[in-house]
Amino acid sequence: MKNLQTKTFLFIISLWSMLTFAQQNQKKSFEIKNGHFILNGKDIEIRSGEMHYPRVPKEYWKHRLLMMKAMGLNTVATYVFWNYHEESQGKWDWSGQKDLRAFIKTAEDVGLYVILRPGPYVCAEWEFGGYPWWLQNIKGLKIREDNEPFLSANHKYLSELYHQVKDLQITKGGPIIMVQAENEFGLFAFQRKDISQQSHKSYLNKVVKQIKDVGFDLPMYTSDVSDFFGGGYVEGALPGANGEKNIDKLRKVVNNYHNNQGPYMIAEFYPGWLTHWGEGFPRTKTDGIVRLTKDFLKNGVSFNYYMIHGGTNFGFTSGANYNKEHDIQPDLTSYDYDAPISEAGWRTPKYDSLRLVLSKYTKEKLPDVPAPIKVIKIKDIRLSKLYSVFKYSESQEKVKADKPLTFEELNQGYGYVLYRHHFNESVSGKLDVSGLRDYATVYVNGKKLGELNRFYNNYTMQVDIPKNADLEILVENWGRINYDAQINENTKGIVSPVKIDDKKITGTWEMIKLPFQDQFFSTIKTKPIAKGEYRTLKDVPTIYQGEFELKEAGDTFIDMQNWGKGIIFINGKNLGRFWKVGPQQTLYIPGVWLRQGKNEIIIFDQLNEKVQNTVSTIEKPILNDLTR
Structure with a gap:
């Protein structure tokens, strides 16, 4: 009898395992059909939020994605940043913080679908719009044009990307439901009047063909301001509108390019806006975003909040705009964006207002909002070693030319x-x-x-x-x-x-290279300045080094109100740029980059108008304090 019970139990376990395996591997599908998004055979409206994996510490990805899920969203959109993964030609890195697969799988684990935006152009207030800087060293290469050297490099990028995510497409049972074809190309074609429309179309079609040829077999969409759909339209792809508020206009322009039918999607719905150094931090009113969200939900319009959570332009990743008044408009280190989820992952009044609206349109109770990460304050970090950059440069690589x-x-x-x-x-x-x-x-x-x-x-x-x-x-x-x-x-x-x-x-000119890469302090071979000579460092570009002890780690914001212009490293990681002009006067330090016990800080101040002895952190960011 006991033997029979054992056999019966094993049979049930085996049957349950087979059924579970069959369910997990059941064919999933996503398609654009008859004017609708169809997920696994049923109509669905996309409620998406944009979040970029390089702008959030890997350890916090799940926390932020859970916040999106708790807000009532069903999808996360992310750009893929070519220059983030191929920093030097032919050398690819998809590990650690750059592990795109892990980000996508984390989204799947918390119950979100994924929209992939591979570019190659991403804009995104990101360095060079996502292009690797070294492309400019390839003879005859012109980015974003029907140009063989560029298209060849781009094909290699798309192939590498596809290799990373091919099994994560919904057609293979994964969470990726759509892929974007190029990005805002209609607007670019309008700006580049020196290139023929025929050449623009030729380039765009070749990039789209490359996306398909490397293996992507997902529905495609484009993302453009509706007035420029003509220049960025791709046959067979759904036109998505950026920043469109008029639903009647949205329907009209989409119908014009998409077989006189939907679905209708706001590819970038802006709950906040970007900020440059030297200008005020913009605020987007919550009531207007709530009203638009209600309108879209009532009218069956899908949308993607850009950004739902901005995060931070760590290191040298922030880009810049250009206009005639300012030859360059560099972007802040903070990419808070006035988004519903703040730079440090805090829920905001905007988040709560939108969550209330979205909760009325979901078919299930929303999960609880995750608690915020612990915040700490560190007072008077002593800066014990100071180095003149002129002395430091003596040990660095030099190049001479005429x-x-x-x-x-x-x-x-x-x-x-x-x-x-x-x-x-x-x-x-x-x-x-x-x-x-x-x-x-x-x-x-x-x-x-x-x-x-x-x-x-x-x-x-x-x-x-x-x-x-x-x-x-x-x-x-x-x-x-x-x-x-x-x-x-x-x-x-x-x-x-x-x-x-x-x-x-x-x-002869002599050029001394100072790339200040992560962990660069280990390359300092000169001796620090003697304490009695600190006064000689006034107005001299200076590297500060200090150590501090922590009993417990937590998020915090380093206060740079009394400093000039430069960069900061914590335990070898580049937090990004600071500049006294503002409006940003603090830099975000993720708690996961701190540790119990000894920590190291390095500050490079290019201006060094005042020699410093200490620096402190505070519990809230200062993002809107212009001093000029």
Whole structure:
């Protein structure tokens, strides 16, 4: 009897296992058909939020995705950033923080579908719009054009991407339901009037063909401002409208390009907006976003909140806009975006208001909102070692040439380059660095003369250089342009001859590479400045190093209100840029990048107008304090 019971139990377990396996591997499907989104044979409206995996620490992905689920969303959209995964040509990295597969699987685990936006152009207020900087070193290559060198590089990128996610498509049982074809190309085609519409269409069709040829077999959509659908339309893809508020107009323009039928989707629905350095932090009123959300839900319009959670432009990932008033408009380190979920993952009044609306349109009770991450305050971190960048530079790689070389010619993507020219004879006059890209501090024999700044169109200054002296120009790449036709002019450093009184400076230039990559402190070989000599560092670009002990880790915000301009590293990780002008005066430190016990901090201040002894963190960010 006992043996029979055992056999029966084993049979039931085996049968249950087979049924579970069959259910897990049951064919899933997503299609655009008869004017509707069809998921597994049933109509569905997409309620999506955009979140980008590089802008949120990997350890927090699940927390943020659970917040999206608790808000009433059913999908997450993300760009894929080509330059994030191929930092140097042919060397790919999809591990750790860059593990796109893990992000997608985490979304699936919490019950969200995924919309994949591979670009290759992503805009996104991201460095170079997602393109690798080294593309500019390939002879004859022109980005975003019907250009064989570019299309060849792009095909390799798409192939690598497909290899990472091929089994995560819904056609293979995964959560990815749609893939975007290029990005906002209609607007770009309008901006680039120097290229024929025929050439634009040829390029766009070839990119779409590449997406299909590498293996993607999902429904496609495009994302554009509705007025520019004509330039960005792809046959067979659903046109998605960015920022459209008029539902009648949405239906009309989509019908015009999509067989006179829907579905209708706001591909980018803006609950907030981006911010540049030197301008006020924009706020998008909650009541307007709530009203639009209600209208879309009532009328069966699908949407994707861009952004639902912005996160942070860690390191050198922030991009820039271009306009005629400012040659460059660099984006903040914070990508808070005034989104419903704040930079640090906090629920906001906007989040709660939208959750209340969405809860009325879901067929099941919404899960509880995850608790926020613990926040701590660290007072008076002592900065015990100070280094002059001029001393530090003595041990760094140097290149000599008969002209200033760009970052790209130096095979350096990001950070800083120190340009040095020796004068045998004295010279005075107006220094002209019209080829500055983007921000510079100018010195003679280590003594600061002033600043040049592309944001303020400030390219000239008076100089008096004595006999046997060095002119030194420390140049920062402030982020490559990610939006506008000027995206095709994105080399950094000094890109044209330097002049004094309209006469080109001739002779040898020395370029010292200062990329300041993660963990760069281990490359410091010079001795720190003696404490009694700290006063000599005023107005000298300075590296500060300190250590601090923590009993427990938690999120926090480092207060940079008394500092100049530079970058910060915590335990080897680059938090991003700060600048006294604002509006951002703090940088977000994720608690998962801190640890119990000893921690290390490094601050590089290019201006160093005041020599510092300590720095502290606070519990709330300062994102709207302009000082100029």
